[in-house]
Every structure is written in C-alpha cells, then in structure tokens.
Amino acid sequence: MSLSTLKVNDFVVRFANVNGSGSASANFLFTKAIFRMGIFVTPKNIFPSNIQGLPTWYEVRISEKGYLGRREGIDLMVCVNPQSMASDVAAVKPGGYFLYDSSKNLHDQYIRDDIHYIAIPLMEMCNNAFTDPRQRQLFKNIIYVGALSALFGIEFKMLEDLLAEQFKGKEKLIPANIKALNLGIEWVHQNHIYPLDIRVERRDLIGDRIMIDGNAACGLGALYAGASVAAWYPITPSTSVIEAFASFSDSYRVDPVTGKKNVAIVQAEDELSAIGMVIGANWNGARSFTSTSGPGLSLMNEFLGLAYFAEVPAVLIDVQRTGPSTGMPTRTQQSDILLAAYASHGDTKHVLVFPATPKECFELTADAFDLADELQTPVILMTDLDLGMNDHISEPLKWDDERAYKKGKVLDAEALEKIDKFGRYLDIDGDGIVYRTYPATHPSKGSFFTRGSSRDEYARYTEDSAAYKRNVDRLTKKWNIAKNMVPLPQLYQDKNASSIGILFFGTSTFSAEEAMDILRDQGLVVDAIRLRAFPFSQTVLDFIDVHERVFVIEQNRDAQMKSLLTIELQIDPKKLIPVLNYDGMPITADTILNTMKESTFVLSKFKKIA
C-alpha cells in the first residue's frame, strides 16, 4: 500500500441488497457510526418501487471536505444480492473493492483483474452462529457491517452505542447483534489486511449538526407553524411527510388532561379530496396542508385554480419524483416546476419555495404557512425525493420563540363593527391584498360568498368585464408584492468577480457548491446564486443581467427553471445555459463540470484567478 492510494474520509461505499431483507437498519448503522465519528457522510437510498424481492442499493459518500452531493464511482461495493451482481461488479472503480458473500463461489464472469475481492462467507457464518431463520437472514447484514468497521477503522463503541439506542426497551436483542458484529470483525482480523487504504479517521467536523431526512423536517415545520388539519393521499416519496407530522403530533399535540388531539389528520380518498379539505380548513381559519408528488399535483390543479382565484390560503409540500406520468416513482427529479408555477387553467401563478437542506425544509415549510395566510393563496414547497427521503447532515433546526404566526389580513368582530360595509375583495391598502373573515365571526357583518366565478369587490357574482379585469389586475398587483415577501435568493459573493454565473436551487445545491470548489481549485472563478422562491425577486434579475452567461443547473430534461426565468424575467434565452441531470439519480459535481466544460464558448471566458 503506497501513501498515494491512501484515502482517508473520502470514498464511496455502495451496498447492493435485496429489498425487504432488513438491510436498511444495518446500512443506517454503518452511516450513523461514521457521522458519530465527526465525519461528513451522505447516504442515498436507491430503492425500487417494490415491497420485497427487487434489488435495492444504499450508497454512502464519506467526505472530509463536507461535500454532501452524490459522487460517481464506487470505491467499495458490498454485494449481497446475486440478482444485481453483474452491474455491481462493473460499477466498482479500478483499484476498488468488491465485498461479497462467498458462501457460494463467484462465477468467472464476475472476476475483474483491476479490482480487489473481499470474500466473506456471510451466509455460512450466519448459519453456523444462529439457528432462527429470521436471525440468519437479518444478521448477515450486521456481519458485513462488523467486517466493514474493521476494514475502515470504524470505532466499535459507536456501533455499540447505536445498537443500545436502537434497542432501548428491547435490550435482550442487543447481545445477538453484538455477536454478529464481532463475527464480521473477527473474520477480517483473521483473513484480511486491515484497515484498507480507504478508511475513516475520527474528526471533529460535525459540530452540533444533526442527521435527518427532509420529509421529517417538513413535518416538523408544519407542526411548528401551527398546522392543525392535514389531509393527504399516500404517494411515494411524500408519504413520510405526513407520517412524521402524525408522529410528532402524537408527542406534541395531545392534550395531557383530556387525551384529545389538537390536530386532525385525514387520509383522503384521492388527491382531489385532500386538497379540497385543505382549502376548506384554511377557508375556515385553521392552518392546513397536504403533501404530495407530481401525479398528485396534477390532480390538484383544479382546486389550485380555485384557491388562487378565490384567494384561499393553502400549503402544499411537493416531494418531486421522476416523471412524466408514473415515471420512476422511487427516483428523484426537479421536474414539477412549470406544473407547480402555473397549475390550473386560466391565468394562474403560484408561490413556490425551494428548500435545499433539512433545515430549510423546516424553515420554509413554516414560512410557507405565513406566506399563504398573508397572501391568501396556495404556496407550494418544492422539495424532492433526494432531499425528502434521504438522511442529510444539516444545521440543527431552530425556532425563535418570539416568532408569532402571521395570519394576514383577517378581520375580527371588533374590526367589523367599525366598518360600514365589508368588501371581501376591496383593495383598501392598495397592495392588492384584501381583507378576509372567517365564518361565524360576526352575527350580521363580514359574511360573504366564496366562489371560483368572477365577482366584484363585495364578493357578488358578476359577468361585468370591467369588474373581472379589476379583480385579475389586483391579483397581479398582489403577485408583484409577493416578490418582496418570499424568501430571498442566496448570493455566494459580496461582489461579482466573473462574467460567468451559475444559478441553482434545491437539491442541486450541494453538487453545485462542490463544482464551484473544484473550479476554484483549478483557478477558475464563477459567481453563484441560489434561488429560494418564485416569484423571482429583483436580485435574481440583477444577477442574470450583470453576467454574460449564466449556467442554470437543474434536474429535469426540459430546463424548466430556465424557461420560468426566461418567461418571467423577459431574459434572452441564449444567455442561460442549461446544465441538466434527469436520469433519476441525484446530480453530481462531475455532471455539472462536464456540461460546463462542453460549453467551449463559455470556458474561454472564464476569468482566471490572478
């Protein structure tokens, strides 16, 4: 082993498992142990739309530099699934490792001379050590985690602690797990050189960060924002948003005296009904939300048009997956952008927010409720499967106790007493945002008729062209006000230093940041902006204006964000160069850099750092 091949805290491990074989908790144990050693680690679950039997992979990137995006190239493959062995062998980088269950001989076709093989008789060891068939199945996974801990130098105490936490209250299950771990460790000690030239070493890089998936953070955001009605229809990858909300509600929304719940969660018969319930509840003054994915958002279009036009708040969490149609339900994309931005017929536009981290999933979900109430319109949080269902290292979630819910312009009985005649759609403040009332506020004042048909300032049905136009023009005015209310974009520089800019949002962020780092190491500088909301603020337009070319990094085929920017900001489309990733896997820095380098015109324009 030469020092040049030694890679400390910088490699990718992929686990090839059979879906439903209990590998998830073993693989998580591996990831969490490295996290507990103070090292950045990013797991990606690459799973099938299946309950049991199909191949599933779990990919873990370990990064000393703190890169949280996916990286191509497998340094070590753990293969316990014969179904996918051919592609798993092929996926290993030259010089990398292929760890497999050698209870059965490896077929000649899987032998490559440029990789190392680690042959562990997992099944055999399991069968000798355990008698219970279920244990024999499950502990195969724990044995390889034990072996990896020896091969990589993962501290045993971390694994021990995690098992103790996992089986709190079921302590009698711990010894068998420890036994399985030790089987793997002892096998390595007796049969292999350890640690490998790819290994982990304890660091103190994590600080107070947490490891959480985006969907749980969204569920918590809704809890903290005071959502009291949730309606939903099960759909991958959004289901765990509501599951998290329900689980946190069990802890924090049950009256200690009566045992009654301060929340109502309804599984609707379809997404149409789910969004209908959300609109009904918001209309009646309770904060309410739904979570869904592309196919559900398609179904919700009709109601979104109603909520936009009738000005009823609603919060939607769209955990995007690979479309169109059913597409690849368990793969990621950022491909609902245009659908969400212009959902429903007629002239409609919707406020979108784009979280990039679990912390932002929490914060922007909470912000979405304020925005929806203040603007009296649907707000859609655009997350995706990668962020939603994979664990991410994140800054801890924070809540300011001084923060008061912004319920917007709602008149109470006292306020109604003071006005002569209530006009639901009367633009009193000149900002396009009108006053609303909840049902049952006042015996004789404040009632009005909510409808998706045209109405005048007093909510009376009208087919008068002038009244219709006044109303939709007011909605435009409100839309323009929203530009200054939505979360601001993030600029990566105080002062622009390049004629080239890159623009990204959501889960393209980690890999975009990594690409910038790599460029900087090569002496190339680009300016960068991260979008956090639609409508776009002036900052976005200014950024594009001052750069000669802007690479727009996104995860869909049709460059949807580029289209949206072009349409909304009246930008010459040639100015925006698409960087696209749409195969269903999270985008990598390599994809970004390769696309940028293919753009030879632009490359010549790169300003070198002096």
Place this chain on the structure above:
Amino acid sequence: MSFIRPKFRHPELPKNALGYTVDYYEGALSTLCAGCGHDSIGAGVVQACFEMNIEPHRLAKLSGIGCSSKTPNYFLSNSHGFNSVHGRMPSVATGANLANRDLIYLGVSGDGDTASIGMGQFVHVIRRNINMIYIVMNNGCYGLTKGQDSATSDNGSKNKTGVMNVYESIDLASLAIELGATFVAQSFSGDKAQLIPLIKAGMQHPGFAFINVISPCVTFNNNVGSTKSYDYVRQHIEATSTVDFVPEMTEITTTYKSGVTQKIGMHDGSSIQLHKIAQDWDPLDRQSAMNAVKLSKKNNEILTGLLFMDPDAKDLHQLLQTTEKPLNSLSQSLLCPGSEMLKQINEDFR
C-alpha cells in the same frame, strides 16, 4: 327568473326566539327559472333555520357547481358561503368541519354534482360521517348545460326532446343507506310540510344527514314521459310517515306504538316523531329501510320521508378524537412546541 322581489314585509311578521323575522334568513334574489323546485327547497331551508332559531352566522353553506349549487346564494345571506368546484363540495365541507366543529354545515348539491362528477367524494363523505346536512336537489338532468340526462335519470324516462334514457339510474338514497349513512331521507320540493321537518332533523343529527329531494326542472325535465316531472312525482309519491321534528324534548325515549307512532330521541334532547304509514319498516333498522326503498322502486313509487337513522353514530371528530374546541381557535402556545422542545428533537437526530 323573477326580477322583482317586493321589499314590503308585513309589519307584524312573527319573530323567532332570537328576535329575528323570517326575512333575516333570506338571501340574494334567485336567478333560477321561475317555478324551479330548487327555490322551494331554498325557502324550506330559510323556514327551517328561522323555526330552529339558528344564528345564521353559525351556519356555513357549501356547494359544488350547477343550478342547485347556485342556491346557497339565495338564502341565508348572513352565513358564509362557499361555491366550490364541480363535485368536490364534500371535501371542502370536510376540511371546514375539521377546522371548526361548532358550526352547522349545510351542503347543497345536485344530481350531476353528486351522482356523476362527485360520486367519489360523496361516498367517502358518507364513510367519514361528517357532521353536516347534505341536500341533493335532484332533477334528473343537467340544467345549466341545457337538459342532458344525469345519472339519476330513470331508465325509460323521456327528456324534453322525447329521447328515452337507456341507462340504469343511480338511486342516491339507497346508495347512502348501503354505504352506512347515519341519516337518510327523501322528499319532494313540492312538499314543504314534509321537507321542513326533515331539514330541521337533519341539521340536528350529529353526523352525516342526507336528504335526496326530487326537485323538478321546469325548463328541461317537466315534460310528459319524464319521471322527474311535477305531475309524475305527485302521482307516484309515497311517504314512509309524516314527520314532526320536536326541538328540545325533555326526555329521551323511544316509544313505538305498533304501526302508528315512533319517536326517535336525539342526544341533545330533541326528537323526531314519525306517524308511520309504511308497513314493515323500522327507521332504526338499515336492512328494513333498504327493503322499503327497493320495494317502492319496484312498485314505481317514490318513497319519501325519513328512511333511516342511527342516532348513536360517531362523527369524524369523535372518530379522530379531536379536541372539543374548534381547531381554528387553538392558540399558538398550544400548537407550537417551542424552541426548548426543538432542542430535544434535534438531540434525537444526533
């Protein structure tokens, strides 16, 4: 439509217990065709609310799309109204009800809105037993789009142009009974004496109260050969009973004098008093209600009155065990666990 409604009211109009006269319960001028059955049902709602001493602002009226769904604009102008999208009123009503369990929810729909585009939501709102009254103004045709057959149009019924419907009809009342609705009634827009007590009882019922009201379309479906015309309905109507709704009965008892009178006590102290006409029918027995409806259909009769009721059923709030307070009234301090708790939650993810 009638263009002028006289503003004159008798100076000594009777007042209800709240001091309101009946006109306080009226709404905007109807734009439906003169003689439309729907306006009679709207008038029934007005009368029922007046007699029940309901504070109009404590009632929310919701509807879908269609002639029937326009009617909430024509009654109870002091109530909030929500004219939602076609066939989707049940979900909006469900959300509204979850947000504030203290109000009365009146859903108005039509046969197109319920039996066709809204069938999915209709069957599920029944399953969830939302505490609301759901009135279908059933005329067997699509009025607003000029008279196409609807899914409740009877097989063999002729439309205005003489074309016979060849499809089986959907019988909403028997469907509701079958699906487990906890209050099912059927009536006729031309029979206020029966309709008003049914509306009252439905509003008082602590769960999903469904009333299917045959409401002839005078413009498109009132011709000879139609089974939803005024003449046909009047000739074929049969009643299970005459109905009286008694608001605050002092004792909750169910007395049943065989073949004559049945009182159904409700938990709030009110009762429904039925003077029975139909034989072999027990309004508290789902199976016998189903039999009675099916039998009448076989005999080409339209069975009206209260068909079935389960006064003990749990509504959605009880099923979900939500707090007694309206969810929309909960304060931030109750809803938000606060920063200290979030620190603990963060700890669980380290």
